[in-house]
Every structure is written in structure tokens, then in C-alpha cells.
Amino acid sequence: MSEQQKTVALEAELDALRREVQRLRARNAELEADRGFPGRLVDALPSLVYVLDLEERRYVYWNRELAELAGGNIGAAAGPLRGDGLSSMFHPDDIGRIEGYRARVAASESGEQATVEYRARGRDGGFRWFLERGVALGRDPEGSGRRMLGSAHDITAHKHTEQMLERSESLLHAFLEYTPSMMVAVDVEGRLLLVNREIESYYGMSREELLGKVVYDLLPPAASASIRKANDEIAAAGQPGASEHVLVYPDGPRNYLSTKFPIRDAEGKLYAVGTVSVDISRTKQAEAERAEMQRRLIEMQQATIQELITPLLPLARGVVAMPIVGTVDPARAEQILTTLLEGIAARKARIAILDITGVKGVDAHVAQSLVGAARAAGLLGTRVVLTGIKPQIAQTLTMAGADLSGIVTKGTLESGIAYALRARRRS
Structure with missing residues (x-):
């Protein structure tokens, strides 16, 4: 192999090594991202999540939600924070309850959860209600939990609803008991x-x-x-x-x-x-009593009215007079008859003057009723004097064939009274 060929081969091997290094770096980045995923996932939760070393009473992990809620207490910390460092977050009345809860977690069986409700300061500085669940993560040689995982979420709205429900139930109970x-x-x-x-x-x-x-x-x-x-x-x-x-x-x-x-x-x-x-x-009883009282009052008023519209006036011993005014219908004619006869009997009248000067008009039936009243009085031994007969009424009496025999008629009430008094003296 020539030197040139060797050089080409080495360059090829070098390129392959470079590509492998790049692949390994990419894979390493992926692994680093995977290792950070659980942390990012927990940071995205709206709950407060932490890991607490129960023996040393220090936080070894907390998520972003807890860090933001705690403000500088956790956010500025570079390492694990003492467990007491967050005590100012909790409501003073709930510290003992939280300590008892952590003791239960430490003594619980593996995987067994414990819960607690407490108040902690929110972002606005006011106290809010939280529900926390905790579980032991590991145990020391004596069997107690060395670390615990805690997760808390805001239940203020639920607590408010619960309090409103309790208040409503208390209100309903009061109504049921005392209404x-x-x-x-x-x-x-x-x-x-x-x-x-x-x-x-x-x-x-x-x-x-x-x-x-x-x-x-x-x-x-x-x-x-x-x-x-x-x-x-x-x-x-x-x-x-x-x-x-x-x-x-x-x-x-x-x-x-x-x-x-x-x-x-x-x-x-x-x-x-x-x-x-x-x-x-x-x-209802009061209404019935009022109705009865009203009925009696109406009866009394009706009796009074009847006395006013058909008065029987004593003029002298044994002499009475009944002046009649207005329109006489059959019902009033009946009332005149009743009042006249009852008055004559009660006063033992020997002479009764029936004055119709103020009567506006009568029909044939009423005319006969007035004559009948006079005749009925005669049956009681009383002499009847009819006064104030107007031409229209005289015509009605004539056309009706009224029998006035035995009845003294006078043109005016004054002449009728004079006649009655003279007759009384003669008797």
C-alpha cells in the first residue's frame, strides 16, 4: 500500500471516529435530558412537593411551586435547607399538628400514607389551607423512616365550601329546632x-x-x-x-x-x-268572632233603620202615630204592618194615626196592603185614622177598590191628631 493510500485510509478512519463522537455526544445529551425530565415534571405540578430528611430535619429536594411559595427561604438557598427554615410559613396553631403528622410518617409501614391539613402563607401573604400526604422513602437500622416524600395541594376553596356547608347545616338545624x-x-x-x-x-x-x-x-x-x-x-x-x-x-x-x-x-x-x-x-277563631260580631251589628243596624223608616210615635196615652215617608214597596208594606200591630199591642193604643203625607207613590198591591194594615189594627180594637192622602194615592185606592169603611180619613196629619185627641177625651 502506497503512502497515499495509507493517508486516505487514515482520513476515512478519522472521519468515522468524528461521526461516532458526535453520535455519542448526542446520545449523552439525550440521557441528560431524560435524567432531568422527572424534575421538570415535578416542577410543572401545581402541588407543593418536597423530600425531607426526618433525622436531620432538612429538605433535600423541593419543586418550583414550593420554592416560589417560600420566596427567599428556598429560592436563595444553594443547598439543603433546615426543616425549621419554613416554620414561619405555617400557622402557629398548626405547627403541633404538622409535627405529629411527620412522626406518623416516620413510624408508618412502607408505602403507607399519612395525611394532615394545615394553614400556610400564600403568595399574597395570607394564610391558605393545604392538604398534605406523606410517605416514608427509606428507613434507618432501627426501622424509623429516614426520609419522607410530601405532596400538598391548596384546598382553600374546598375549606370555604365546607365551612359554608357547615354554616348552612347549623342554620337549618336552628330553624328545625326552634321554628x-x-x-x-x-x-x-x-x-x-x-x-x-x-x-x-x-x-x-x-x-x-x-x-x-x-x-x-x-x-x-x-x-x-x-x-x-x-x-x-x-x-x-x-x-x-x-x-x-x-x-x-x-x-x-x-x-x-x-x-x-x-x-x-x-x-x-x-x-x-x-x-x-x-x-x-x-x-280563624278571631275571624269567626269578628264575623259573628259583624252579623249582630248588621242586625242591630237593620233594626234601627227599620225603626227609623217605620217609626211608631206615642202622642198621648192610648194614641200613637206612624208617619210614612218615601216609596213603599211590598217588603216595606210588610214591615209597616208588623211594626204597627206590635206597637199597638205593646202600647195598648186605642187610636192609631197612619200618615202617608210623605209617601211618593204606591201601586194597587201596596195600597191594598196599607188598607189591610189599617183593618188589621181594627181587629185589635184600635181605631185607625188615615191622613195625608194625595189625589194620586186616592185614585189608586179607588181603582184598586179599596174598602175604607171603618177607617177615618183626614186631609192632614194636624187634623188627624186633633181628631184623635178629641176622640180620646170623649172616651
């Missing part, structure tokens, strides 16, 4: 889902005994049918409504005004009907 009204919820089959103390008192059963029972089976037939109908109507309409019911107690029936409303789940499907019932027995 004097009946409060109940039943599903579409009538099974009791919620009852308050008033319901317990009515049925004489505890809440635990009542829940799950069908309310319609606990009521008398009439009340059961009425309440079932009302609940079914609310369920069908899907709208609130009100109705009255009667429940029987040992001391008697009581009236209730019930406001009913549909209860829906998160998807909007109706699954129950709620009821708030207020005892309105006293109100």
Missing part, C-alpha cells in the same frame, strides 16, 4: 325526608323514627287525602302554592295554612315537596 311552625319535606312517594321538632311533637315520634316513613300512612284518612292531593298538585305544577288543612289534636282540631314548594336536585329534576305549616287556629 314554631311545622316544617317537613317528602319525596314523590310521600316518604319523609326532613322533619322539625314540631312534627316530632305532633306524631309523638323521634326524627330518626319518622324519617323514611310514608306521611300519608300516619294521618287520619281525611287529612291524608287532603295533604296528598295538595302535594301532588305542587309536584305536577312545579310551582309553590298555599292551602289550608285541619289536623286533629287531643284538645281538638287546629287549622293550618301550609305553604308548599317543589324541591329540585342539581339537574333541576323535582324529587321532593317541602311544606311550612303555620297554626292559624287563633286567627
Whole structure:
């Protein structure tokens, strides 16, 4: 092989070596990237992740989220940080709980997790709630965990929801315990889902005994049918409504005004009907008493009005007068007859003056009724004097064929009174 050939061969081998070196460098870069991938993956997590040496109480690893949350405490550290270095992050009241949690991790079996909830300062400086899970990574010769892996995530929103739920439950409990009204919820089959103390008192059963029972089976037939109908109507309409019911107690029936409303789940499907019932027995009794009082008052007013429109006036012993004013219809003619006869009998009147000066007009039937009243008085032994007859009324009486025999007629009330007084003196 010539020198030139040897040179060409060496150059070829050298090129091959260069390509192999480049390949090895690329592969090494890939391996370096692969080794860094887990760290980048953990840094991308929104949770706080760390590894703690439990014996030396120092952090040997922490992810970016924890570093940013801790600020200078971790971010400026060049090496492992003492475990106490983050104590200022935690709420003072939670330090003991965290220490107990780490002790449980140290004593736990391999792979067994422990959990703890605590408050730590967030980026805004305020305390936020975290839920942490931890597991032991390795153990010392005595069997205790030498290192632990911890992972915590922010549960502040969950805690807030939990607190609001607890507050709502406390509020509901207070209403159920102390509201004097009946409060109940039943599903579409009538099974009791919620009852308050008033319901317990009515049925004489505890809440635990009542829940799950069908309310319609606990009521008398009439009340059961009425309440079932009302609940079914609310369920069908899907709208609130009100109705009255009667429940029987040992001391008697009581009236209730019930406001009913549909209860829906998160998807909007109706699954129950709620009821708030207020005892309105006293109100109903008061209304009945007011109605009775009003009825009596109306009767008294009507009696007073009748006395005013058909007054019977005593003029002298044995002499009475009834002035009639306005229009006389059959009903009033009947009232005139009744008042006249009762007054004559009560006052033992011998002469009665019936003055129709103020009467506007009468028909034939009413004219006959007035004459009949006069004749009825005559049957009681009373002489009737009819005064104030107008031409129109005289014509009506004539056309009606009214028999005025035995009845004294005078043109004016004044002449009628004079006649009555003279007749009284003569008798």
C-alpha cells in the first residue's frame, strides 16, 4: 500500500471516529435530558412537593411551586435547607399538628400514607389551607423512616365550601329546632325526608323514627287525602302554592295554612315537596268572632233603620202615630204592618194615626196592603185614622177598590191628631 493510500485510509478512519463522537455526544445529551425530565415534571405540578430528611430535619429536594411559595427561604438557598427554615410559613396553631403528622410518617409501614391539613402563607401573604400526604422513602437500622416524600395541594376553596356547608347545616338545624311552625319535606312517594321538632311533637315520634316513613300512612284518612292531593298538585305544577288543612289534636282540631314548594336536585329534576305549616287556629277563631260580631251589628243596624223608616210615635196615652215617608214597596208594606200591630199591642193604643203625607207613590198591591194594615189594627180594637192622602194615592185606592169603611180619613196629619185627641177625651 502506497503512502497515499495509507493517508486516505487514515482520513476515512478519522472521519468515522468524528461521526461516532458526535453520535455519542448526542446520545449523552439525550440521557441528560431524560435524567432531568422527572424534575421538570415535578416542577410543572401545581402541588407543593418536597423530600425531607426526618433525622436531620432538612429538605433535600423541593419543586418550583414550593420554592416560589417560600420566596427567599428556598429560592436563595444553594443547598439543603433546615426543616425549621419554613416554620414561619405555617400557622402557629398548626405547627403541633404538622409535627405529629411527620412522626406518623416516620413510624408508618412502607408505602403507607399519612395525611394532615394545615394553614400556610400564600403568595399574597395570607394564610391558605393545604392538604398534605406523606410517605416514608427509606428507613434507618432501627426501622424509623429516614426520609419522607410530601405532596400538598391548596384546598382553600374546598375549606370555604365546607365551612359554608357547615354554616348552612347549623342554620337549618336552628330553624328545625326552634321554628314554631311545622316544617317537613317528602319525596314523590310521600316518604319523609326532613322533619322539625314540631312534627316530632305532633306524631309523638323521634326524627330518626319518622324519617323514611310514608306521611300519608300516619294521618287520619281525611287529612291524608287532603295533604296528598295538595302535594301532588305542587309536584305536577312545579310551582309553590298555599292551602289550608285541619289536623286533629287531643284538645281538638287546629287549622293550618301550609305553604308548599317543589324541591329540585342539581339537574333541576323535582324529587321532593317541602311544606311550612303555620297554626292559624287563633286567627280563624278571631275571624269567626269578628264575623259573628259583624252579623249582630248588621242586625242591630237593620233594626234601627227599620225603626227609623217605620217609626211608631206615642202622642198621648192610648194614641200613637206612624208617619210614612218615601216609596213603599211590598217588603216595606210588610214591615209597616208588623211594626204597627206590635206597637199597638205593646202600647195598648186605642187610636192609631197612619200618615202617608210623605209617601211618593204606591201601586194597587201596596195600597191594598196599607188598607189591610189599617183593618188589621181594627181587629185589635184600635181605631185607625188615615191622613195625608194625595189625589194620586186616592185614585189608586179607588181603582184598586179599596174598602175604607171603618177607617177615618183626614186631609192632614194636624187634623188627624186633633181628631184623635178629641176622640180620646170623649172616651
